[in-house]
Amino acid sequence: MMRGGPQNARLPIGKSKNTKATAKAMVKRFNPEAHFLIAALIIGSFAVAFSVVGPKLLGDSINVIFNGIVASNSKVKALMSLCHQNQACVTHYLVTHGQAHLASMLSGMALSSNGGVNFHQLLTLSGETAGAYVLGSVLSWMQGFIMAGVAQRTVKTMRSDVENKLAKLPLSYFDTHPHGDILSRVTNDIDNISTVIQQGLSQLLTSILTIIGVLVMMFWISPILAVVSLITVPLAIFGAGQIAKRSQKQFTSQWKETGALNGHVEEMHTGHNLVRTFGRSKASMNTFNSMNERMYIASFKAQFLSGIIQPMMQFFSNLNYVTIAVIGGYRVATGAMSFGNVVAFTQYARQFTQPMTQIASQMNLLQSGLASAERVFELLDAPQEVELKDLTTLNSTIAGHIKMDNVSFCYAADKPLIDSFSLEVLPGQTVAIVGPTGAGKTTIVNLLMRFYEINSGSITLDGMDYSSLSRESVRSSFGMVLQDTWLFGGTIWENIAYGRQGASHQEIEEAAKAAFADRFIRTLNHGYDTHLDGEASGLSEGQKQLLTIARAFLAKPTVLILDEATSSVDSRTEVLIQDAMARLRQGRTSFVIAHRLSTIRNADIILVMESGRIVEKGHHEELIALRGAYFRLYNSQFTEASVVDI
Template identity: 50%
Template sequence: MKPDRRPAAGTGRRLIGLVRPELRLAGAGALLGLIATALTVTGPLLLGRATDLIVYGVGHGGVDMASLARQLLTAVGVFAMASVCAWGQLWLTGEMVARTASRLRERVGAKLDRLPLAYLDSQPRGDVLSRTTNDVETLSQALNQILGQLLTPFLTVIGVTVMMVRIAPDLAVVVLLTVPASMVVAGAIAKRTRPQFTAQAEAMGAVNAYVDEMITGQSLVKVFGREREIATTFDRYNQTLYGAARKAQMLSGFMAPGMFFIAGLGFIAVAVVGGLKVAAGTLTVGLVQAFIQYAQQFNQPIGQLASMANLIQSGLASASRVFEFLDAPEERPDPEGDPRRDTPRGRVAFEQVSFRYTPSTPLIEDLSLTVPPGSTVAIVGPTGAGKSTLVNLIMRFYEVTSGRITVDGIDIATLPRAELRGRIGMVLQDPWLFNGTIAANIAYGADDVPREKVVEAAMATRADHFIRTLPDGYDTVIDEEGSNISAGEKQLITIARAFLGNPAILILDEATSAVDTRTEALIQHGMASLRVGRTGFVIAHRLSTIRDADTILVMDSGSIVEHGTHDQLLAARGTYARLHASQFTSGRGDDS
């Protein structure tokens, strides 16, 4: 996926829309921030008056300690109240950001459910993971800092400006002259840093994608001894991330020193001119002291904004990636209406179906096929012939380009996906298990299934025996990789899961490719009885597993080039016969 190049303003507007539901909390926080700022900016004036009391008392025979104590106690009370209000503002801001981040995660989770398989197939899994976790968390942290610290500096600048103008308008002009220069520096640096933070976020996504890929294939990496090559490739990705992060941090690092330098020049001018005014008698020492404190308070928010620049830029880059993910094309919405009450029979028909992954590359063209209920159709052919695509179209993992597919006479495009897939049981070549008990893995997708039904499904698929040999039987916990059971046992569990749903249609996509011959025989024996009354689609490379199919379809380049029974296709001496001969004359089996 290409980096997001939208202007920061567009991303900022979407962030405002994201926070909008929490306007009440934002308003309460703003009110507390306003009170805290008003109290804070009165503090230097109170302390300046206390200083004037001391200076006056020293020159006139004694300090009025009672008045001084009242002034100081008032200052303490003001600062204490300001602290309480500031804490309340930060608490409300934290609550607002937590709710906003939670709502964003809900949107991301819901988006994942609505994304078509084509999107997930086209994106590195680690990059998708980075967008939905790292980028969301970075955005959450940025919002927390920005919303918690952005309002107070602006209010402080306004309040301090008012107080400085009241004390000495000419000195206030000196301080305010530093603002345009600071804004020019900040704008110039920010313009150059945002692309670097975007590149950093993209590089982080690439690192995550590569790490995910290598962890998944770690056993093969070790088998082929590619550890050094993997380390070299990872180092290249890591260096790209390092370079992007280094540029982003270095450029953003110029902002704070540049703005502090400009503020320092203004501070020097205030100190010199203020001293001259005291000498001339037009300002008291206490007012100059208060003004200098106000000048510091005026520069402090600008410094805070400068120090937040890298966080803001990083947050905007992450926000762009999250919004790009949320804007990805979704699956076509399900049709509205009540679920159909007909009893699924399993009749499947392809009517002049065409499909292509990309507009310029046709895969399946004008395919017509009718599969009667209860029959078994085997699909064979070379890699890339369109076998898996065919069953993916039945499941509506992809939408047909033209034509239509019907199940029991109903166009599947008019069926809600959940209802369609509830009629179908599917077992993939790569078994998928989650971290949980074997019983929970078998019952996945079924609601409130009693244990005896789970056991029945396992017995029917010949999985019961190996499960009972495990220390905890059906309560044995396996991880998502299934590292404590064999590949064949994992596949038996997924087959039991498919059969538990009692579907009208079974799709077996190389379901026995990961098992040994004995386990394959057990699976075939179990499937033979379970296929009775069900329509079966079996994708297989080992032709010995599909010789009893009612119909065998031979596919090549998206088209059915041959079809018939095993004996008919052998007699035809065509593509199927050549595939059969290549397997059974190379020592892989005997079909006699």
């Protein structure tokens, strides 16, 4: 993060976007997987077909057993024998003898002529039932395998898009968004989307197909019972919709609070030493507890509201089951249905409500996924740096002649900072920029690096306007050493080599020696092969700075920017580094931002800035002779130093 910009700004948590728009955007993500989705749909249809036909075959098997048991009853056997195995005759006989109820029940059965269970038919039906369930399971596994690939490839593409987007976002986006919130979108939210797609999408597809297949079988077996079963569906759907609408807002709030909490934790962890030094641990914990409480409330409401859906669906399922059992039992008694068909229908009723219950139980997951997708799409839709295709690319022979003509810039429209700033730096010159905090020193560096675009005026490099040059081309001509060091997880070799791709070990060692880092590197247990974590916790601040300076030495840029580059090293090492940097700056344009004015006495040009303007300009001796702003700054430092020495 560059100092001087609005890095501490925080955007307020806005209202959630249209859920339908987020869902549509998510659906578009599946366009490249259309052929796999079609294959999964076809395979899933066959899997559901085999699974759905199973209860009907099982019901037929129960009919064979039940009918066989009834046929083996001594009274029924005697009547069948009397009527010469004519079941219609048996029914007529029972009606004429006042047993109409029994006659009605027997009329719905297919009584076997041998007076017992037809085991051959039972074995055949059992084999068909087992085969249907096995084939259904195998096809379901194939569908799950395909959907897993669809989910992971979709999320992989989304991760790549987010990474590419982060590389194209302007520095202002990172200045105005908490780092922890950005990390939460890139990690937590995308991981949540992956979980939702992996579990929810496959479940949703299977559930929809199951509902269609079961409805077909229910109407085939008994249209009356099917209509009775469907009466509860609108009630269940309406109730689930009302609850989902309310819980969606809470899930959106939950993930936003998660991002805010991550931002606070990241900040407090990064500045852990300062938090302890200033005794702010308790205040930090209070802030954490407050944010954690808000996250708890949002999460509790989201989980509670979405959790109501499943027991509500279960209630309707049980109500439906009882209704079918009563009506089905009556129809068996009246001979309108067979016992096996009632058993099969109750299974279908369970199968019908089960996918609905599963969809309801997945609602919290789906809503959470949509909330995460919304946050990721907000990042992907953020305005990015637009790079024109016909821009000029700089070559390696540029001289480093920089001219800023009437440049104006502000971070916020109502707070002007740089106003009509003009400066010309010839190749090889060293320009030192001094002034009080907030004068715009680092902002000038941001504009030179094109981290921000100017509001008016022009900046040229070797006579070429910045607007005609690609940002990558401009930035590749600059090398920077900042006060805030940045080292990544890797070896010391890799951290120094970051300055120039393809550098040899010998060149890396020479750069380290030039930066006076070679000596302490060799005292480490593994020397240049020492592995650093992201914080480089095993090194002092001065040692970290020496590594970043070595990186700049290795890069050998045309234009060098030093922003308080020696502020973390001791006085003796600073003198050595200044001499080394003097050699590095030979033939290169350099910009030096320094608060210790003794380090920039030999600069070709010294600019004194106040409120975004150049108030004084010249050599050290000229500015001292003016007895103005520079003289006051210079004199105050040495006066304070003398007082401290006393």
